[in-house]
Amino acid sequence: xxxxxxxxxxxxxxxxxxxxxxxxxxxxxxxxxxxxxxxxxxxxxxxxxxxxxxxxxxxxxxxxxxxxxxxxxxxxxxxxxxxxxxxxxxxxxxxxxxxxxxxxxxxxxxxxxxxxxxxxxxxxxxxxxxxxxxxxxxxxxxxxxxxxxxxxxxxxxxxxxxxxxxxxxxxxxxxxxxxxxxxxxxxxxxxxxxxxxxxxxxxxxxxxxxxxxxxxxxxxxxxxxxxxxxxxxxxxxxxxxxxxxxxxxxxxxxxxxxxxxxxxxxxxxxxxxxxxxxxxxxxxxxxxxxxxxxxxxxxxxxxxxxxxxxxxxxxxxxxxxxxxxxxxxxxxxxxxxxxxxxxxxxxxxxxxxxxxxxxxxxxxxxxxxxxxxxxxxxxxxxxxxxxxxxxxxxxxxxxxxxxxxxxxxxxxxxxxxxxxxxxxxxxxxxxxxxxxxxxxxxxxxxxxxxxxxxxxxxxxxxxxxxxxxxxxxxxxxxxxxx
Amino acid sequence: xxxxxxxxxxxxxxxxxxxxxxxxxxxxxxxxxxxxxxxxxxxxxxxxxxxxxxxxxxxxxxxxxxxxxxxxxxxxxxxxxxxxxxxxxxxxxxxxxxxxxxxxxxxxxxxxxxxxxxxxxxxxxxxxxxxxxxxxxxxxxxxxxxxxxxxxxxxxxxxxxxxxxxxxxxxxxxxxxxxxxxxxxxxxxxxxxxxxxxxxxxxxxxxxxxxxxxxxxxxxxxxxxxxxxxxxxxxxxxxxxxxxxxxxxxxxxxxxxxxxxxxxxxxxxxxxxxxxxxxxxxxxxxxxxxxxxxxxxxxxxxxxxxxxxxxxxxxxxxxxxxxxxxxxxxxxxxxxxxxxxxxxxxxxxxxxxxxxxxxxxxxxxxxxxxxxxxxxxxxxxxxxxxxxxxxxxxxxxxxxxxxxxxxxxxxxxxxxxxxxxxxxxxxxxxxxxxxxxxxxxxxxxxxxxxxxxxxxxxxxxxxxxxxxxxxxxxxxxxxxxxxxxxxx
Numbered sequence: 004x005x006x007x008x009x010x011x012x013x014x015x016x017x018x019x020x021x022x023x024x025x026x027x028x029x030x031x032x033x034x035x036x037x038x039x040x041x042x043x044x045x046x047x048x049x050x051x052x053x054x055x056x057x058x059x060x061x062x063x064x065x066x067x068x069x070x071x072x073x074x075x076x077x078x079x080x081x082x083x084x085x086x087x088x089x090x091x092x093x094x095x096x097x098x099x100x101x102x103x104x105x106x107x108x109x110x111x112x113x114x115x116x117x118x119x120x121x122x123x124x125x126x127x128x129x130x131x132x133x134x135x136x137x138x139x140x141x142x143x144x145x146x147x148x149x150x151x152x153x154x155x156x157x158x159x160x161x162x163x164x165x166x167x168x169x170x171x172x173x174x175x176x177x178x179x180x181x182x183x184x185x186x187x188x189x190x191x192x193x194x195x196x197x198x199x200x201x202x203x204x205x206x207x208x209x210x211x212x213x214x215x216x217x218x219x220x221x222x223x224x225x226x227x228x229x230x231x232x233x234x235x236x237x238x239x240x241x242x243x244x245x246x247x248x249x250x251x252x253x254x255x256x257x258x259x260x261x262x263x264x265x266x267x268x269x270x271x272x273x274x275x276x277x278x279x280x281x282x283x284x285x286x287x288x289x290x291x292x293x294x295x296x297x298x299x300x301x302x303x304x305x306x307x308x309x310x311x312x313x314x315x316x317x318x319x320x321x322x323x324x325x326x327x328x329x330x331x332x333x334x335x336x337x338x339x340x341x342x343x344x345x346x347x348x349x350x351x352x353x354x355x356x357x358x359x360x361x362x363x364x365x366x367x368x369x370x371x372x373x374x375x376x377x378x379x380x381x382x383x384x385x386x387x388x389x390x391x392x393x394x395x396x397x398x399x400x401x402x403x404x405x406x407x408x409x410x411x412x413x414x415x416x417x418x419x420x421x422x423x424x425x426x427x428x429x430x431x432x433x434x435x436x437x438x439x440x441x442x443x444x445x446x447x448x449x450x451x452x453x454x455x456x457x458x459x460x461x462x463x464x465x466x467x468x469x470x471x472x473x474x475x476x477x478x479x480x481x482x483x484x485x
Numbered sequence: 486x487x488x489x490x491x492x493x494x495x496x497x498x499x500x501x502x503x504x505x506x507x508x509x510x511x512x513x514x515x516x517x518x519x520x521x522x523x524x525x526x527x528x529x530x531x532x533x534x535x536x537x538x539x540x541x542x543x544x545x546x547x548x549x550x551x552x553x554x555x556x557x558x559x560x561x562x563x564x565x566x567x568x569x570x571x572x573x574x575x576x577x578x579x580x581x582x583x584x585x586x587x588x589x590x591x592x593x594x595x596x597x598x599x600x601x602x603x604x605x606x607x608x609x610x611x612x613x614x615x616x617x618x619x620x621x622x623x624x625x626x627x628x629x630x631x632x633x634x635x636x637x638x639x640x641x642x643x644x645x646x647x648x649x650x651x652x653x654x655x656x657x658x659x660x661x662x663x664x665x666x667x668x669x670x671x672x673x674x675x676x677x678x679x680x681x682x683x684x685x686x687x688x689x690x691x692x693x694x695x696x697x698x699x700x701x702x703x704x705x706x707x708x709x710x711x712x713x714x715x716x717x718x719x720x721x722x723x724x725x726x727x728x729x730x731x732x733x734x735x736x737x738x739x740x741x742x743x744x745x746x747x748x749x750x751x752x753x754x755x756x757x758x759x760x761x762x763x764x765x766x767x768x769x770x771x772x773x774x775x776x777x778x779x780x781x782x783x784x785x786x787x788x789x790x791x792x793x794x795x796x797x798x799x800x801x802x803x804x805x806x807x808x809x810x811x812x813x814x815x816x817x818x819x820x821x822x823x824x825x826x827x828x829x830x831x832x833x834x835x836x837x838x839x840x841x842x843x844x845x846x847x848x849x850x851x852x853x854x855x856x857x858x859x860x861x862x863x864x865x866x867x868x869x870x871x872x873x874x875x876x877x878x879x880x881x882x883x884x885x886x887x888x889x890x891x892x893x894x895x896x897x898x899x900x901x902x903x904x905x906x907x908x909x910x911x912x913x914x915x916x917x918x919x920x921x922x923x924x925x926x927x928x929x930x931x932x933x934x935x936x937x938x939x940x941x942x943x944x945x946x947x948x949x950x951x952x953x954x955x956x957x958x959x960x961x962x963x964x965x966x967x968x969x970x971x972x973x
Binding site: 059062063064065066067068069070071098100102104107108109110159161288290291292295296297298 | 567569582588591686687691693695721723724725802803806816826830854855858
């Protein structure tokens with residue numbers, strides 16, 4: 004598709020000043036469907052034997068016809084709605100004509116001048132990034148060359164498992180200003196896609212491909228510079244690094260009095276650099292024209308409204324609510340707001356009566372890193388056991404693990420292990436004295452003014468007695484050392 | 486006796502089959518014997534399919550014995566080389582597909598197989614259905630059974646000639662600009678192109694996707710109607726197919742034309758290059774229809790002159806894209822010794838495609854190119870809209886449109902091959918129906934200098950019933966019976 008960064012050719016002013024980075028993103032996302040875009044073939048997995056998910060349609064045999072996959076259209080419309088796009092009444096497919104051995108029909112079915120949606124936006128870190136369009140197309144196959152370099156390969160093999168796999172192309176305007184923003188945009192997009200169930204958007208599995216278009220200009224300039232488009236990016240980390248590299252490369256070119264050539268550049272993970280793939284000096288003529296085998300789609304308004312109503316709470320709305328309703332700190336909002344399952348767990352546990360801040364704390368510190376989710380009911384119960392002083396945090400951690408594994412309730416598990424919290428001062432005083440005796444150096448340090456020595460004493464105390472109420476024990480130590 | 490069996494209509498043959506007077510095997514044998522005698526002269530067939538017909542004839546006889554014979558049980562069928570039949574070499578009349586055996590059967594063919602038809606073989610055609618004489622076949626030209634020195638028309642010339650010569654009772658063709666109706670006219674048989682979307686195109690090797698339709702050749706309007714009705718309707722494998730009404734023909738199409746208004750477009754009636762003999766045959770046909778109670782009125786299709794130009798932009802544009810898949814990578818001819826992939830493409834396509842196909846691929850590529858798209862493709866689409874509107878307006882004043890199918894009778898082999906434009910003009914009366922997606926039929930309406938003339942009836946979209954009703958009424962009243970050509 005046309006690239007979002009500009010085509011204007013100009014030399015940024017050679018005089019000093021700060022460089023401004025201008026990035027537009029083209030992101031290809033594989034919608035969650037059972038079958039390919041225009042035939043009934045199953046979507047294979049990475050690493051399946053070549054040409055095992057193919058039929059006469061995706062092989063491009065003579066006389067066969069494409070029939071659009073409704074699930075893919077639906078995923079694309081949901082994505083467009085979640086991005087606040089306008090959905091035109093009419094949309095159509097077009098043929099993009101070029102010959103290549105991984106393209107069985109000699110054309111790719113895509114969308115040209117009447118895409119499924121236009122003019123949306125995605126908020127990234129408080130900034131509004133405009134979305135130009137979201138449209139639907141089909142993937143191509145894959146070439147495997149005997150030998151690692153194409154021009155040296157004696158034989159090339161074609162694997163058409165990917166040919167005809169549906170792809171949504173999400174094109175942003177050139178609104179991003181740094182590698183950080185570009186990465187955050189991609190992550191935010193993935194969060195959105197997962198939240199609405201449109202795609203797994205797993206970059207490592209090839210379900211999401213980000214292609215940034217990058218140019219630089221002197222700050223204050225409103226013109227767009229000559230851009231390069233980066234490909235072969237397989238992770239958010241690679242996206243970030245590739246952009247940093249490319250921006251630096253462009254700066255050095257300009258500062259050496261050179262110019263940037265409009266081209267497609269690949270990112271080499273091994274060498275951590277971009278390299279020229281294909282010059283766009285002479286733009287290829289794709290001879291787009293309306294796909295005659297698929298009648299134009301008239302998008303039923305009632306269907307669109309049904310899809311809109313069916314959308315779950317979107318990440319941005321969810322984050323705003325977490326702040327407004329529960330005054331959660333930014334760190335917690337970032338984690339919980341980014342994952343629909345964590346957010347649902349939070350809402351469930353709070354609804355079950357657990358205090359919001361503690362629930363958030365437990366989710367961010369324990370649940371999210373482990374990736375294993377307890378039921379909302381169980382999490383709520385656990386948080387309550389800790390907050391009413393029935394068990395200690397350390398005990399609660401063990402209980403959580405066991406509860407996730409067995410599905411049993413935290414109260415049951417705690418009772419079985421005899422977990423309880425000891426807050427009795429006379430009992431704890433004996434313990435505190437023993438700790439001070441066993442750690443004469445730490446005790447002396449504390450008395451000498453090194454306040455952080457208390458940490459070592461508390462650690463030893465909790466090791467000796469995990470059931471000790473840390474707050475009471477701490478007060479006793481202070482009193483004894485004072 | 487056996488030759489008599491090759492003169493029958495479906496109705497007549499079905500009666501004999503059901504009475505047990507003949508078997509499906511007898512019927513097939515009679516046709517095969519006639520083919521053996523005549524096809525060396527006519528050359529309607531590219532290939533014969535004994536492995537298919539033996540099995541299908543056996544099955545037909547089994548079902549006849551069981552008394553559950555489907556409507557086309559045992560009826561000998563010929564299939565144009567653009568329709569894929571599982572396991573049968575299908576080449577679109579092109580060397581580039583030599584040896585290609587599709588692993589699937591076109592929906593239209595599959596439906597006729599289900600209805601009991603017995604496939605005799607694959608018929609010749611212009612390469613990728615591009616032509617009006619079957620001289621562009623990548624294999625050999627087919628001859629007109631009425632005069633072996635003349636063309637059968639095209640592109641479905643093999644199918645038309647097979648039915649005309651008594652080598653098949655019915656045949657399938659495809660019509661992109663007149664490729665069923667024009668050869669039907671030139672060979673003196675009935676040929677019908679349905680409304681775009683009436684018959685699934687799944688398995689039809691595409692020439693121009695927005696214009697292509699599959700239709701039948703037959704010896705009577707009844708036979709064409711029943712064959713068409715059996716292959717029509719929605720197909721989940723073709724997004725442009727439809728199950729719209731309009732095919733309830735067998736109920737009312739014997740109702741005659743009394744009270745109907747038949748429009749004669751003046752641009753068609755006086756089309757440039759129309760032969761006097763053709764014109765007088767059409768006049769006679771109009772007189773017959775009048776005596777049957779039809780009112781004949783003059784109508785106008787003002788954009789007719791631009792139709793040919795628009796057609797020769799749109800059809801090549803689509804073909805340039807449709808034919809891109811013939812790249813020698815996955816099937817068909819492949820010049821694998823080329824030094825690189827680009828040379829492999831170029832060599833394969835240079836050797837595999839004939840000159841007319843190459844000409845249209847180049848024309849279409851040019852018309853879609855950046856900088857020319859608006860002036861050519863887009864303009865042609867606008868003309869197409871105007872032509873549709875012409876028909877819409879005309880159908881406000883009449884129920885059906887009648888004209889000659891072809892301005893000329895069959896012309897001598899070789900007489901137009903040096904001048905592509907003169908060949909393109911063969912379709913001037915038929916291609917409007919494709920641009921507008923309308924149903925049309927050609928029925929025999931006498932002769933000029935001993936060669937058949939065809940009467941074309943066009944109806945509004947989804948108006949097959951109207952078209953068939955007019956055609957049948959004419960056929961009945963005129964007494965012009967489709968004759969089997971006496972070849973040698």
